[in-house]
Amino acid sequence: MTDDILNRLKEAVINYDVDKAVEAAQEVIETGFDPLKAIEEGLATGLQVVGDKFGSGEIFLPMLMISAEATKKALAILEPAVEKGKSRKVLGKVVIGTVEGDIHDIGKSIVAAMLTANGFEVHDIGCDVPTSKFVEKVKAVNPDIIGMSALLTTTMPKMTELIDALKKAGLREKVKVIVGGAPVSAAWAEQIGADAYGEDAMAAVDVVKKLVR
Amino acid sequence: MGSSLGFFLKRNYLNILSSDEVYGIHIATLEVLERTGVLVREKRALKLLDEAGAIVDYKKNLVKIPAYLVEEAVAKTPKSFIWHARNPKKSIRIGGEPTKFGPGSECVNIIDLETGECRIPTKQDAEQLVRLMDALENIHINYPPASLSDVPEQVSDIYSFAITLKNTSKCILGGSYGKNSARDYIRLATALVGGEEELRKKPTIACYIDPVSPLIHDKVMIEGLMEYASYGQPIFITVMALAGATGPATLAGILVQQNAEILSGLLIAHLVNPHAPVIYGTVSCPMDMRTSVSSTGSPEVGLLGVAAAQIARYYGIPSDVGAQSNAKVPDAQASYEKTMSLIMAVMAGADLIDLFAGSMESYRTTSFEQMVIDNELAGRALRCAEGIEVTAETIAKDVIDRVGPGGHYLADKHTLDWFKKEHYRPMISDRKTRADWEKSGSKDIREEARNRAKEILASHEPEPVDPTVWREIEKIIKDIEKRESRS
Numbered sequence: 246m247t248d249d250i251l252n253r254l255k256e257a258v259i260n261y262d263v264d265k266a267v268e269a270a271q272e273v274i275e276t277g278f279d280p281l282k283a284i285e286e287g288l289a290t291g292l293q294v295v296g297d298k299f300g301s302g303e304i305f306l307p308m309l310m311i312s313a314e315a316t317k318k319a320l321a322i323l324e325p326a327v328e329k330g331k332s333r334k335v336l337g338k339v340v341i342g343t344v345e346g347d348i349h350d351i352g353k354s355i356v357a358a359m360l361t362a363n364g365f366e367v368h369d370i371g372c373d374v375p376t377s378k379f380v381e382k383v384k385a386v387n388p389d390i391i392g393m394s395a396l397l398t399t400t401m402p403k404m405t406e407l408i409d410a411l412k413k414a415g416l417r418e419k420v421k422v423i424v425g426g427a428p429v430s431a432a433w434a435e436q437i438g439a440d441a442y443g444e445d446a447m448a449a450v451d452v453v454k455k456l457v458r
Numbered sequence: 459m460g461s462s463l464g465f466f467l468k469r470n471y472l473n474i475l476s477s478d479e480v481y482g483i484h485i486a487t488l489e490v491l492e493r494t495g496v497l498v499r500e501k502r503a504l505k506l507l508d509e510a511g512a513i514v515d516y517k518k519n520l521v522k523i524p525a526y527l528v529e530e531a532v533a534k535t536p537k538s539f540i541w542h543a544r545n546p547k548k549s550i551r552i553g554g555e556p557t558k559f560g561p562g563s564e565c566v567n568i569i570d571l572e573t574g575e576c577r578i579p580t581k582q583d584a585e586q587l588v589r590l591m592d593a594l595e596n597i598h599i600n601y602p603p604a605s606l607s608d609v610p611e612q613v614s615d616i617y618s619f620a621i622t623l624k625n626t627s628k629c630i631l632g633g634s635y636g637k638n639s640a641r642d643y644i645r646l647a648t649a650l651v652g653g654e655e656e657l658r659k660k661p662t663i664a665c666y667i668d669p670v671s672p673l674i675h676d677k678v679m680i681e682g683l684m685e686y687a688s689y690g691q692p693i694f695i696t697v698m699a700l701a702g703a704t705g706p707a708t709l710a711g712i713l714v715q716q717n718a719e720i721l722s723g724l725l726i727a728h729l730v731n732p733h734a735p736v737i738y739g740t741v742s743c744p745m746d747m748r749t750s751v752s753s754t755g756s757p758e759v760g761l762l763g764v765a766a767a768q769i770a771r772y773y774g775i776p777s778d779v780g781a782q783s784n785a786k787v788p789d790a791q792a793s794y795e796k797t798m799s800l801i802m803a804v805m806a807g808a809d810l811i812d813l814f815a816g817s818m819e820s821y822r823t824t825s826f827e828q829m830v831i832d833n834e835l836a837g838r839a840l841r842c843a844e845g846i847e848v849t850a851e852t853i854a855k856d857v858i859d860r861v862g863p864g865g866h867y868l869a870d871k872h873t874l875d876w877f878k879k880e881h882y883r884p885m886i887s888d889r890k891t892r893a894d895w896e897k898s899g900s901k902d903i904r905e906e907a908r909n910r911a912k913e914i915l916a917s918h919e920p921e922p923v924d925p926t927v928w929r930e931i932e933k934i935i936k937d938i939e940k941r942e943s944r945s
Contacts, residue, residue: 305747307702346678348499348670351703355750398564398605399635427822428566428605432578446750 250278251287258291258315261308266315270322280326284333288316288323289364296362300447306355313358335366337457340382341392343372343426344403349396352426352446356392359446360453365390376407380414388420389457392449393439395426404429405437421456425449470845471771472805474764480772483710487717488525495522496673496722500680506729521722528721531728537774539735541692542660544650545627545921550598552692552737552776556843557804559836560599560631561591562782562817565824568604569787571911576786576823579604584618586915587816588625590829593918596836597815599664600626603824612942616642620935623650624928627921632691634665634682642938644689649930650923657689661735664692669719671699671742680726687727687734694778694812695723696739700752703745709758712742713765724775738770741780741813754782754820755795760802767806778810779803783818788828788904792818797835804839811836830907830914834885841882852876886910 250273257266266288273283295312298304327333339360343353350372357369370382383391391411395401404424411417424434425443434442441456443449475483497519498504504521508514513522538553550558568579571586584602591597601622606614615633622630623646632643647663648654657663667683670676686693697716699705705712720738727734742762744753753759763779770777781800785792796814803811813821815836816829846852857872867873886906888895895901901909923931 302748306745306750307747348674348676351700351745352750355703397635398566402611427820428564430566430578 250276251283251290254283254287254319255291255294257319258288258312259294261295261311261315263311263315263318266319267322270319273323274326280323281328281331281333284320284323284327288319289333292316292362292364296359296364299359299362309362310355310358313361316361333366334364336364336454337389338366338368338386339390339392339453340368340370340379340386340388341394342370342374342379342382343394343396344400344407345373345375346403347395347397347400348372349394349426352396353392353394355446356394356425356443356449359450360392363450363454365453376403376410379407380410380416383411383416383420384414390421390423390453392423392425392443392453394424395429398428401426401428401433404433404439408438423449423452423456471767471807472764472802473768474761474806475768477772480768483713483717483769484772486714487721488528490673490714490718491523491528491722492525493522494673494718495520496669496675496718497521498675498680498722498726499677500675500684503675503680503684503726503729506726510725510729523722523725528725531725531732532721532773532775534728534732535724535773535775536733536735538776539661539692541629541664541735542651542662543627543629544923548598548628550629552735552809555809556840557808557836558598558810559596559814559832560810560812561587561597561601561603561815561829562813562824563603563821565604565817565822567819567823569823569825569827571826571908574787578607579824580608581606581617581621584621585625587824587826587829588621589918589920590826590911590914591815592626592628592920593914594815594829594833596833596840597829598629599631599810599812600628601631603816610942612945613939615639616646616935616938616942619643619646620931623931624923625920630663632663632665632686634667634679634686636678637681637685640665640682640685642934644685644691646931646934647691649934650927652927654689657691659690661690661692664694664737666694666696666739667723669695669697669723671697671704671719672715673719675719675723675726680723683723683727684730687730690731690734692735692737693727694737694739694810695720695727696737696778696813697742698740698752699742700745701742701758702747703750705742707744709761709765712762713769716740716742716766717769736775737778737810738766738773738775739778739810739812740766741782743780743782751784752820753784754780755784755791755799757798760799763799763803763808764806767803767808770809771807776809778812779808781811781814782820784820785818786823788818788825788831788907792828793831793835793903796832797839800835801839801842804836804843807843826911826915827904827907830886830910831903834887837885838882847880852880 253269299309357367360367421440423441424439431442441452543549591600609617665686705715724736743759746753767777783792783795815832816824
């Protein structure tokens with residue numbers, strides 16, 4: 246039974262099956278199975294497989310995105326049931342969003358899904374996010390990493406603004422900043438004093454892994 | 459501005475969709491606009507749409523548009539107009555003419571002409587790029603296709619535009635990022651043409667309005683659109699949906715969604731000014747499902763370009779489609795990817811292929827060498843689009859009879875009359891014998907293009923702006939600088 250439910254969670258993630266992931270998560274709650282174990286030995290092991298398969302080129306982005314979605318939905322059911330004081334093991338916490346004035350969502354969402362698939366706790370705060378909202382979120386969840394995205398050259402200066410705001414709030418030393426988006430470059434990241442630049446979603450995951458090490 | 463209208467109407471356009479399929483896409487689009495609707499994040503536009511008869515949810519900024527509104531707007535949009543250039547000889551008629559070409563977007567990298575290194579562009583690069591394009595015969599639209607890294611951020615747009623005004627007498631584009639920015643450009647264009655009335659009568663400064671897929675019109679863009687529309691200036695409504703990511707994975711689905719995005723934008727322009735010239739634009743492409751990069755150099759771009767040109771022609775709206783590459787340097791990939799989409803779009807009768815010359819890496823990188831190569835690609839594609847003229851004279855029965863079996867045509871008058879008209883002369887492509895090619899340094903096309911770019915930059919001087927007009931322009935730029943330094 247134990248193996249069966251863990252296996253079904255894992256398989257649901259591996260087979261990009263949102264419905265089955267939700268179903269299995271509900272069963273965990275109904276049967277009183279340990280939700281933390283379900284997360285770590287079911288969902289997380291499934292994600293590991295998906296992440297590896299994507300890394301090796303065996304599967305493509307839509308599969309990875311649906312796996313991440315399945316995980317998110319299952320987590321929403323399982324996490325509230327985890328005993329107080331305990332929490333799932335994550336590689337790190339990430340707050341991610343597209344800067345103010347920019348409503349381009351997709352690049353940032355892909356990075357968020359990839360990070361989720363690679364074992365990070367990801368707080369995706371959407372697009373057109375005012376600097377103040379980034380700062381509030383940092384205060385609220387105390388992340389290891391902030392990821393900022395911009396697609397328009399006109400909104401790139403907002404990245405500088407957030408770094409300044411973090412400094413003012415005394416938070417800059419507590420969090421690593423990574424930037425990305427089509428017009429963004431390593432040179433730009435350096436110029437504005439970000440900690441790193443993710444050229445694409447895969448690179449972003451590698452960079453974030455290095456930053457939390 | 460030689461008109462070849464008669465000639466163009468005679469030949470067949472390359473079509474991919476049947477007329478029934480075009481109609482099917484049109485009908486599906488009307489349903490999307492009425493059932494799903496679009497987000498319009500600009501209050502004044504919402505009000506205009508509401509008053510016109512659309513169903514507006516002000517809380518969500520969601521607009522559901524009845525078919526008749528779209529059809530009325532489409533019917534009244536100019537099918538053809540003149541885009542006026544500083545030099546009237548360089549003005550272009552849009553609609554029913556051979557394809558016109560422009561440079562590509564605001565690249566954040568440039569390949570250095572001397573070292574070949576990929577680096578950030580400067581003011582000097584922008585000036586040289588515009589001057590180079592001013593000289594290239596197949597480039598009709600001219601503006602710096604690069605962001606300026608060495609000027610203060612808040613005035614970089616205006617500096618960039620000043621470079622355009624000074625270094626080209628071809629058709630120009632202005633910025634449209636928000637109301638104030640758009641007004642600055644309109645003000646400068648007004649000074650250039652000598653008054654507001656003149657500007658209204660002569661579409662001179664075009665702008666780009668990019669819907670955000672899926673189905674969003676952002677505030678700043680719509681502000682820009684409304685400003686340009688109110689002055690009757692040309693508006694490119696250009697979608698870059700990524701198939702499988704910000705649009706359906708299927709090409710037919712992309713055609714429907716982008717059609718809804720363009721037509722809803724067109725409707726807003728129409729409500730501001732029913733005579734505003736709108737251009738039906740798309741550079742949509744698949745997202746690469748490994749790297750998440752936009753596959754701007756994919757064969758699907760060519761297919762989408764042909765289909766968009768067809769759909770635009772069904773509406774009688776001028777079209778602008780893409781020809782781009784994912785290559786990082788001016789290599790074989792850069793040219794074969796661009797050529798495929800280019801030739802398809804030109805053969806399909808696309809009115810414009812902007813976002814093209816010089817750029818690669820999906821509009822991130824520009825190159826002098828590629829610009830010269832693209833100028834030649836454009837020339838070749840235009841030749842293909844001319845097709846084969848079939849008349850008694852070109853069929854040449856009598857000439858064949860005159861020369862007879864075993865003779866030759868080199869000394870025949872018919873050859874003299876026709877070879878220049880019928881045979882395209884390459885500008886940089888090598889057609890020497892191997893021995894001659896080796897003697898002249900065994901140069902590949904990139905080197906050839908680099909040398910040509912250097913030659914042009916060393917010699918070409920753009921037509922100067924009238925000194926009185928230029929003083930006025932400089933005064934406005936100073937004003938804007940002063941205002942920006944205060945903010």
